[in-house]
Amino acid sequence: MSGRVWLFGDNIDTDVLAPGQYMRGSIEELAAHCLEAVDPDFAANVSDGDVVIAGKNFGVGSSREQAAQALKVLGVRAVIARSFAGIFYRNAINLGLPAFTSDAADMVKPGEQVKIDIETGALDLPDQRATVQCEPLPDFLLAMIRDGGLVPHLARRFEREQAR
Numbered sequence: 001m002s003g004r005v006w007l008f009g010d011n012i013d014t015d016v017l018a019p020g021q022y023m024r025g026s027i028e029e030l031a032a033h034c035l036e037a038v039d040p041d042f043a044a045n046v047s048d049g050d051v052v053i054a055g056k057n058f059g060v061g062s063s064r065e066q067a068a069q070a071l072k073v074l075g076v077r078a079v080i081a082r083s084f085a086g087i088f089y090r091n092a093i094n095l096g097l098p099a100f101t102s103d104a105a106d107m108v109k110p111g112e113q114v115k116i117d118i119e120t121g122a123l124d125l126p127d128q129r130a131t132v133q134c135e136p137l138p139d140f141l142l143a144m145i146r147d148g149g150l151v152p153h154l155a156r157r158f159e160r161e162q163a164r
Contacts, residue, residue: 003049048075059088096149
């Protein structure tokens with residue numbers, strides 16, 4: 001996967017990712033306001049395949065799964081952060097949005113083109129002729145990502161079990 005970097009700092013919370021005043025609307029309406037308190041142009045300019053890279057404690061705050069869902073609806077293909085709030089991390093994986101830990105925020109620039117290998121966690125920085133190794137996802141989480149998230153993953157598993 002390849003796309004542009006959207007670079008953010010520490011403590012990006014779920015209220016910024018999924019602003020409460022838009023929670024009653026559709027996920028598309030909510031996504032249109034994702035991160036606007038930090039970068040008002042983000043939702044309008046993020047493209048399918050782009051990567052969010054941030055500092056520590058990404059996704060801190062409430063347990064709203066819409067925070068990860070909004071990023072996915074906007075086409076974000078992966079989130080890389082120094083660390084994640086546990087509930088955000090799990091929500092992202094459950095929704096099929098890869099979340100990697102890495103210090104990549106120290107090495108990239110906003111708008112830089114990158115490629116992420118979901119299988120290995122390798123973040124290729126072509127402009128810098130460098131690769132940053134993110135913490136790879138364990139096989140069982142990769143299987144969920146490949147299947148599109150927890151619900152489709154379980155549906156496939158139940159199908160296989162019933163076919164026996």
